[in-house]
Each structure stands twice: as C-alpha cells, then as structure tokens.
Amino acid sequence: MATLSLVDVVKTYGVVRALDHLNLTIESGELVSLLGPSGCGKTTALRSVAGFERPDSGQVLLNGKDLTPTPANKRDMGMVFQAYSLFPNMTAAQNIAFGLKLRKRPGSETRKRADELLTLVGLQGRADRYPHQLSGGQQQRVALARALAFEPSVLLLDEPLSALDAQVRVQLRDEIRRLQKEVGITTLFVTHDQEEALSISDRVGVMNNGQLEQLASPAQLYRHPTTEFVAGFVGTINRLPVSVRDATTVAYGDVVLGCNASALPAGAAGLLLMRPEVLSVRALEGSAPHTSLGGTVRAHSFLGPVARVEVITTSGDLLICDLPSRDADALVPGTSVSVHVAATDATVVAR
Amino acid sequence: MGQVSGDGATRARPRPPIGKVLWIVAGVLFLLGPLVATFFSSINYNQLGYRFTAYSNIVSSRALRGPLWLSFQIAVLTAALSFALMLPTVFWLHLKVPKARPIIETISILPYVIPPIVLVVGISQLTRGWPEWLIGKPFFLVPIYVVTCLPFLFRALDAGMRSIDVMTLTEAARGLGATWRQVITKVIMPNLRTSILGGTFLALAVVLGEFTIASLLLFKTFPIYLTEVGQNEAQGAAALSLLSFGFSWGFLLLLNSVGKRVGSGASLDIAPRVGR
Numbered sequence: 001m002a003t004l005s006l007v008d009v010v011k012t013y014g015v016v017r018a019l020d021h022l023n024l025t026i027e028s029g030e031l032v033s034l035l036g037p038s039g040c041g042k043t044t045a046l047r048s049v050a051g052f053e054r055p056d057s058g059q060v061l062l063n064g065k066d067l068t069p070t071p072a073n074k075r076d077m078g079m080v081f082q083a084y085s086l087f088p089n090m091t092a093a094q095n096i097a098f099g100l101k102l103r104k105r106p107g108s109e110t111r112k113r114a115d116e117l118l119t120l121v122g123l124q125g126r127a128d129r130y131p132h133q134l135s136g137g138q139q140q141r142v143a144l145a146r147a148l149a150f151e152p153s154v155l156l157l158d159e160p161l162s163a164l165d166a167q168v169r170v171q172l173r174d175e176i177r178r179l180q181k182e183v184g185i186t187t188l189f190v191t192h193d194q195e196e197a198l199s200i201s202d203r204v205g206v207m208n209n210g211q212l213e214q215l216a217s218p219a220q221l222y223r224h225p226t227t228e229f230v231a232g233f234v235g236t237i238n239r240l241p242v243s244v245r246d247a248t249t250v251a252y253g254d255v256v257l258g259c260n261a262s263a264l265p266a267g268a269a270g271l272l273l274m275r276p277e278v279l280s281v282r283a284l285e286g287s288a289p290h291t292s293l294g295g296t297v298r299a300h301s302f303l304g305p306v307a308r309v310e311v312i313t314t315s316g317d318l319l320i321c322d323l324p325s326r327d328a329d330a331l332v333p334g335t336s337v338s339v340h341v342a343a344t345d346a347t348v349v350a351r
Numbered sequence: 352m353g354q355v356s357g358d359g360a361t362r363a364r365p366r367p368p369i370g371k372v373l374w375i376v377a378g379v380l381f382l383l384g385p386l387v388a389t390f391f392s393s394i395n396y397n398q399l400g401y402r403f404t405a406y407s408n409i410v411s412s413r414a415l416r417g418p419l420w421l422s423f424q425i426a427v428l429t430a431a432l433s434f435a436l437m438l439p440t441v442f443w444l445h446l447k448v449p450k451a452r453p454i455i456e457t458i459s460i461l462p463y464v465i466p467p468i469v470l471v472v473g474i475s476q477l478t479r480g481w482p483e484w485l486i487g488k489p490f491f492l493v494p495i496y497v498v499t500c501l502p503f504l505f506r507a508l509d510a511g512m513r514s515i516d517v518m519t520l521t522e523a524a525r526g527l528g529a530t531w532r533q534v535i536t537k538v539i540m541p542n543l544r545t546s547i548l549g550g551t552f553l554a555l556a557v558v559l560g561e562f563t564i565a566s567l568l569l570f571k572t573f574p575i576y577l578t579e580v581g582q583n584e585a586q587g588a589a590a591l592s593l594l595s596f597g598f599s600w601g602f603l604l605l606l607n608s609v610g611k612r613v614g615s616g617a618s619l620d621i622a623p624r625v626g627r
Contacts, residue, residue, distance in 0.1 A: 052522055072525040083516055085523040089541040098537075099527035146527065156526075 001028040002063050002153035002186045004049065009058030011044050011210075018044040019055065020210035026154075031180050031187040032215075033197035036207035037233070043158060045207070046190045050156050051075045062153060078147030078185075082159040084139045086131040092118065092142045093127035099150035117145035120179060137168035144176065148183060155180065157189040161196060173200055194234050198222065206230045223275070224347050231273045231349070238279070238319050240272040240293075241351060250348055253315050255290055258343030269351040276322040278345035281309055284336045292338040295319065297331050307331075311339055386593065393589035405590035415576060415591075421489055422573035426558035429496040430551045433504050436497065438547075441508040442539055445517045452509070459505035462498050467563035470495070474568075489570040496558050503553035511546025512539075552603045559599055 004026045011019040018041045026032045034042035047053040049060055051072030060067045067075055078099075086095050096114040105113075118124050121141040131139055140160050147155060157176065161169045177200040180187050191197050197204045198218040205215040206229070214221060214230045225231035228239070242250040247262040250272055257272065264270050284294065295313040307328035311319040319339055323331075331337060394401045409415055444455055462470070474495060478486050485491065517539065524538045540547065562574040573595065581588030 050522075050526060052525075072522070073528045073530060075526075077526065079523070079526040081519050081523060083519045085516070085519045087520060087523070087538055087542070088515070089538075098524070098529075102528040102533065143523075150528070 001184065003028050003061075004154050004186055004188065005059075005061040006045065006049065007059045007061060009045070009048055009055045009060070011041075011048060011053060011055045017210050019048065019058075022058070022210065022212060024205060024212060024215065026186055026188060028186055029184045030202045031177070031189060031200060033189040033191055033201040033204045034207055035191060035194055035197040035204055035234070037192060040207040041210040042190045042192075042207045044210075046156055046158055046188055049154070049188060050077055050079055076152050077154045077156055078150070078152040079156040079158065080140065080143045080147050080160040082162055084131065084136065084143070084163065086134075086139050086142055086146070088131050091128050091130055092123060092134065095131070095142055096146045096149045098146065103150055113149055114145075117149050118142075120148075120182075121145045121175070135168075136164050137172055140164065140172060141175070144179065148179070148185070153186065155183075155185045155187040157187065159191050162191070162193070169196075176200060198234070206233055208233075223345070225273060226347075226349065228271055228273070228349050228351075231347070236276055236320060238274045238276065240274075240313070240317055240319075242270050242272045242348065244268045244270050244348065248343070252293065252313075255293055257291065257293075257341065257346065259341075259346035259348055260343070261348045264348060264350060270348040271351045273347045273349060274319075274341050274345060276308070276320045277306075278341055279319065279321040279323075280340045281311065281321050281323060281328070281331060281337050282340070283330055284338045289338065292340045293319065294336070294338055297333050297335045297337055299333055300328065300331055311337055313339075386596070389589045389593050393586050393593060396586065405584070405586040406594075408587060409590055409594060418571050418573045418576035421571070422559055425489065425492055425496065425572065426555045428490065428493045429500060429558050430554040432493060433497045433500050433554055434547065434550070437501070437504045437508055437550075438540070438543075439535060441505065441512055442517065442535060445509075445512045446521055456505065456509070460502050462500075463502040467499075467561075468567065470498075471564055471567045489565075489572065492565060492568065492570060492572070495564055496554075496561065499561065499564070500554040500557050503557065504550045507546045507550035507553065508543065511543040514546075515539075515542050548603070548606055551606055552599070555602060556599055559595060 006022050006024045009019050009022045010017070020041070022041070022045055024032070024034075024045070034045055036042045044053055048055050051067070051070060055068065058068075062075075086092075087098065090098065093111075093114045096117050097110045100110045100113060114127065115124070118127055121144055123138060123141055123145070126134065126138065129138075131142075134142065140163075143160070160176070161172055164172065173196055176189075180200075189197070189201065198221070201218055203215055204218055204221050206213045206221065208229050214226045216224075216226075221230065222234055225234065225237070231237040231239070240252050242252045242257070244261045244264045244266055245251050245256065246266055248260065249256050249258055250261050250270060251257075252272065259272065261270065293311075293313050295311040297309055298312050298318075299308075299310040301308045302325055303322075305325060306322045307325040309321045309323060309328055309331050311321060313319060321339065393405050394403055396402055396404065444452055520538050520542070521534050524534045529537065560574055561572070562578065565572040565575055566578075577588060577591050577595070580591060
C-alpha cells in the first residue's frame with residue numbers, strides 16, 4: 001500500500017508551462033483520475049510520476065520518499081499506455097512475465113503468476129498468443145496484467161481505453177475498477193473522457209492549463225463544481241449571470257434565488273450554475289413568482305426517458321432543462337413557463 | 352449471407368493478367384541472365400569444350416584461402432562493429448531527438464557519395480605517422496568499412512525502427528524495470544530482426560565486394576585476389592565471382608536461420624514455457 005504525492009511540480013516545454021505548481025495526493029488504495037482537455041497537463045503529470053519526464057521543480061513522493069531523481073526502471077510502478085505497448089516478439093504470458101524475469105523471480109513463481117494474472121483479466125487459454133493474434137481489448141488486458149504482475153506500489157493508466165471501441169471500452173473500464181479494488185493498488189488514471197473518470201474513480205481531478213482546478217468525488221464534482229471551467233467541462237450546465245445579495249441568495253434581475261453564495265462577498269458578480277436535471281419547469285398562467293425564473297419554451301426534444309426543454313428567460317438567457325418526458329409533454333415551444341431550482345442544487349462561482 | 356459466400360466459393364480465381372506475367376519473366380531473366388552467362392563463361396574452354404577445371408582449381412587452391420578467410424573476418428568484424436555503433440545511435444535518435452533524423456540521414460549518405468579514392472587520401476592524411484602495427488594490418492580496413500557501410504546500415508535500422516513504436520515499447524520496458532541495455536537487447540533488437548539481417552547482408556556484400564580501398568591500401572582481400580585471377584584466367588575469375596555470390600547468399604541464409612533461432616531463444620530466455 002502506498003501514498004503518492006506530487007508537491008508543487010512545475011514542468012515547462014519551451015514557453016509552454018505544462019504543469020504549473022501542481023499539488024496532488026493519492027491515498028493508499030485510492031483511484032484518482034485526472035480529467036481535462038488535450039494539453040491541460042494531465043499526461044505530463046502522469047509521466048512525471050512514472051519517471052519519463054523530469055519536473056523542472058517540485059517533488060514526486062511515494063510514501064514520503066522523494067522519487068524525483070529515481071529513474072523510471074527503479075520506481076516500482078506499473079503502467080498501461082494509450083498505444084498498444086505489448087512486446088511484439090513475446091507471447092501474452094511472456095509479456096506478463098517480463099517484469100518478473102527482470103526481477104529474477106524463480107521460473108515456477110513467474111509461470112504461476114502469469115497464469116494467475118491471465119485468469120484475473122479473463123484471458124486464460126491465450127497465454128501463447130502473440131500480440132498480433134489478440135484484439136485491441138485483449139491486448140490492453142494483457143498490458144494491465146503485465147503492469148500488475150510484479151506487484152508494483154502504484155498503477156498508472158494513461159488513457160488505456162481510448163483506442164478501443166465503445167462497447168469494449170465500457171467493459172474494460174469496469175474491469176479495471178474491479179481489479180483495482182481487488183488488488184487494492186493506489187492508481188492514477190488519466191483520461192479526457194468524463195464518463196470514464198466519473199464512473200470508476202474515488203476522486204476526480206479536473207486539470208486546466210497545468211493546474212488542478214478541482215479535486216473531489218465524482219458526485220461532488222458533478223453537483224458542486226467550484227469553477228466555471230469545471231462546470232463547463234464536466235457534463236452540461238446552465239450559467240446565469242447573477243449578483244450576490246448575501247450568503248444564501250443571489251439576484252438575477254428582479255428574481256431572487258436561493259443558493260449557497262458564502263464563497264463570494266455581497267455585491268460580487270457571479271455565475272449561477274445549475275445542471276439541466278435539477279430544474280423543474282411548470283407551464284405558467286399569469287406572471288412568475290419572484291423566486292422562480294420566468295421564460296418561454298424555445299425547443300422541446302424527446303430523448304426517451306427524459307425530454308430536453310430549452311427555455312429562454314425573460315432576460316434572454318438560455319436554460320436547458322431535462323425533465324421526465326411525461327411531465328414535459330405540455331411544454332411545447334412558445335409556452336410561458338416558470339423554472340425553479342432548489343437552493344441546494346445551485347452553485348455560485350465568481351464571474 | 353449464405354448466398355454471398357456461396358457465390359464467393361464458386362467464383363473462379365481471377366487469372367493473373369498477361370502483362371504482369373511478362374514483367375515477372377523479364378525480371379527473372381534480368382536477374383538470372385548474368386548469373387547463367389557467368390556460369391557458362393566459367394566452364395567454357397573454347398576448343399577444349401565445357402569443363403569444371405576452374406572450380407576444381409579453386410577448391411584445391413591454397414592461394415585463395417588466405418584472402419577469402421581475411422575478407423570473411425573483416426566482413427564479420429565490420430558488421431559487428433557497425434551494429435554495435437549504429438544500433439544504439441539510431442535507437443537514441445528515434446527516442447530522444449527524432450527531429451534530427453533528416454540531418455543524420457543526410458550525413459549518413461556521405462560515405463556513399465564520396466569516391467573511395469578521396470576517402471583513401473583522407474585516411475592516409477589522417478593516419479600519417481600512426482604506428483605500423485595499427486595501420487599496416489589488414490584489420491585496419493574494418494573502421495574504414497564501417498564508415499563505408501554507414502548509408503546501408505542506417506537505412507536498414509531506421510526503416511526497422513520506424514516500423515515499431517520505439518517510444519512506447521521503450522517506456523513500457525523501462526516502466527517494468529529494464530535497464531537501457533535490457534531495453535535494447537530484449538525488446539528492440541528482437542523486433543528488428545529483419546532490419547538487422549538485411550543490414551548485415553548489405554555490410555557483408557559491401558565488404559566482400561570492395562576493391563578500391565583495399566587495393567589502394569595494399570591489402571590482399573578476396574576481391575583483390577579475384578581481380579588477379581581474372582587477369583590470368585577468365586574462367587577462374589568467373590567461377591570465383593559465382594562462388595562469392597553463392598557464398599554471400601549462403602551466409603545470408605545461415606544468418607537468417609541463426610537469427611530465427613536467436614529470436615525465439617531470446618523470448619525463451621525471458622520466459623521459458625510460461626503459462627503453458
């Protein structure tokens with residue numbers, strides 16, 4: 001069991017700052033995902049942990065020990081790559097055994113362990129297959145088994161699912177989580193796919209411009225993003241320009257809405273963030289109450305279990321609302337509506 | 352589906368177009384023609400008819416063995432030294448400075464475009480005053496031939512490295528605990544078998560056929576001997592040319608079979624009968 005930390009890590013490539021004073025701690029046995037758009041620094045962070053990049057400053061600590069000067073082959077970390085990385089000249093079993101052989105483990109132990117891991121990843125009977133005889137998903141399974149074979153302290157996953165087709169991706173994603181829990185290994189997972197990150201992680205860190213914008217549990221991150229970037233990157237979100245009245249209310253024009261605004265001072269300009277599914281919409285007769293948002297339905301899309309209703313507020317902003325499709329039948333374009341949001345479901349961030 | 356596959360099963364195999372066949376025949380004639388002609392001139396003794404005297408002379412000749420053995424040793428040493436230098440260099444180039452590849456590629460072609468006579472003059476200037484025991488021995492040719500083989504070996508290795516994902520395989524091996532030496536010997540080399548064999552063959556062919564440099568530096572290698580014999584006896588020279596051709600191909604086949612065994616051996620060394 002191992003705790004992994006990045007402390008104030010900086011890495012630049014020419015004028016580009018890939019990691020900008022990055023701080024991150026992954027507790028023992030935890031799976032933390034780094035999520036972000038291309039070029040946000042997530043892969044550089046993982047490669048710094050693996051020892052393939054040397055940070056300009058800062059430290060990579062494993063159980064408090066500074067690994068920064070340690071070469072990659074002495075870091076005791078298993079890694080699965082985005083590209084297929086099995087050694088083409090070796091069979092699946094030989095690939096898995098490679099790390100053990102380098103550690104001069106006895107042949108009998110190596111064979112047993114390779115068999116165990118092939119079973120663990122569901123590839124028993126394919127020990128003698130060469131990489132070109134395996135599908136992409138099978139190759140990544142072998143790569144995962146190879147990374148776990150020598151019982152490393154940390155597992156590093158660098159977008160291991162991105163080259164696979166959608167169905168295999170979901171299947172393997174769940175398997176990775178199952179294996180990670182079974183083995184109890186501290187894991188850093190890098191991905192640009194939010195669904196992947198949210199579905200298998202204990203915590204998700206959203207990165208932008210080399211910095212960690214927010215690190216939280218998937219639910220917390222989704223429901224209560226702390227920055228506009230996180231809100232926009234993870235899922236769909238509605239943004240309304242508001243001004244903070246006090247710690248519990250904000251004003252959107254004449255409308256006063258309840259929410260937790262304690263992070264901003266009174267009078268500050270903010271953005272009220274609300275997920276589409278937390279909004280309730282009712283057809284309106286008369287004028288909207290001053291605690292609800294008034295508007296007109298612009299579009300209505302039936303999506304099966306839910307219907308997506310687009311409402312233009314009286315101030316001209318767009319609100320996307322996901323409602324149970326039965327409740328939304330009457331909300332045809334042109335209908336005057338009031339939109340309500342519970343105080344606990346809305347978040348305010350600085351504008 | 353059944354209909355489709357049924358049609359496919361009964362469909363006659365398309366005949367190769369006549370044009371293609373003609374091209375293949377022309378290619379075979381072009382490649383084999385000179386060999387057949389050389390063979391006939393090696394056994395043609397005009398008034399005396401056809402006989403294999405030249406071949407029996409070669410087999411019994413003691414004068415041949417020295418130059419042939421020397422050329423063989425120089426060829427093997429050249430190939431070994433070339434790979435010892437070039438494999439890590441091309442590997443490092445692909446891994447760390449891929450942008451410099453076009454520059455190195457241009458530099459690597461220089462030995463090919465510089466005439467051997469210029470090369471020899473340059474070497475003579477460079478080695479003036481060096482001890483006799485170093486520059487007076489035929490093995491002095493080895494470093495010169497390493498330079499001569501550079502264009503061929505660089506291209507063979509470069510093409511091989513471009514066909515595999517050097518970066519990912521290296522990082523995967525390093526992450527699993529391999530030293531740099533282990534990365535090269537256990538991961539990169541086994542996956543470059545074809546390139547290494549091709550490069551070795553080219554190096555051998557260059558060395559076994561090189562005349563100018565050896566002649567100017569006054570070393571009696573196999574090609575020098577071949578020329579001497581040719582000046583005295585045409586049939587003997589033709590027979591030797593054919594034999595050296597066969598020798599090169601035989602050596603290539605030998606390397607190929609050894610390479611195959613070593614390739615699978617390397618894997619066995621890593622994980623003998625794992626998971627069977």
